[in-house]
Amino acid sequence: MATTTPALETRGLTIRFGGHVAVNDVSCRFTPGTLTAIVGPNGAGKTTYFNLISGQLRASSGQVIVEGEDITGLAPSARTRRGLGRAFQLTNLFPQLTALENVRLAVQSRADAGWSLSRVWNTRRDLIEKAESVLERVRLADKRHVAPKALSHGDQRKLEVALLIAMEPKVFMFDEPTAGMSVDEVPTVLELIHDIKQRSDATVLLVEHKMDVVRSLSDRIIVLHNGTLVADGESAAVIASPVVQEAYLGVEVTRD
């Protein structure tokens, strides 16, 4: 059951690039069991907001709080250890290892069992089973011995999701998870994201341009415009709002 304690909160989060305020005083709480879509026109500040949360960018002012703890001063890796999990397209993968080995390393690191593939793998049956089950969950078990670069684009994305699941974050962050995918690959990744929310009572943040995806997955939508939070509410209500449709979502929504 969802609790009211936010897994993640931003308070007055702001970043300036020269004279340009890319994210402007954004205060928002994200609770477990809720998938929040972050939408807005190009350049609205969505990815920058993500970068401020995950620590790729340092805020000019404001705070990022995970389960009540201020993590604003922490580096990205330390934020990951506090439970922020962000899917990065391919950059987290070891290209020379197989899909299974990549997941094994993520499982090991979550279990604090070090980075040696051979030593740990000869002794920790539980970790092996976990890695195998994560690969099954993302439907990549049959590709376990394939290197990431030999996987299709869609399967690479699934592997990224597998690494994220293996890390067991409190907050899952997806930035346009279906970008560049073929039409037939999209549903599987969307199902995986839906499954994450259902199974683990996780807090999920999703930056997404495709309104059909937003509509099908999200419980809540927040809208950024010029770096400012301009709408926040239950998905259907935000989508239906004429102001949001005309001013902030534009052609994407009117076309649907």
Ligand SMILES: Nc1ncnc2c1ncn2[C@@H]1O[C@H](COP(=O)(O)OP(=O)(O)OP(=O)(O)O)[C@@H](O)[C@H]1O
């Ligand atoms: N490192 C940076 N230096 C200078 N300006 C930046 C930097 N990163 C982002 N910006 C600016 O901040 C604004 C917000 O960009 P951001 O990429 O967050 O928007 P977005 O909502 O994710 O857009 P899109 O939907 O096109 O991905 C833009 O005007 C962008 O040019």
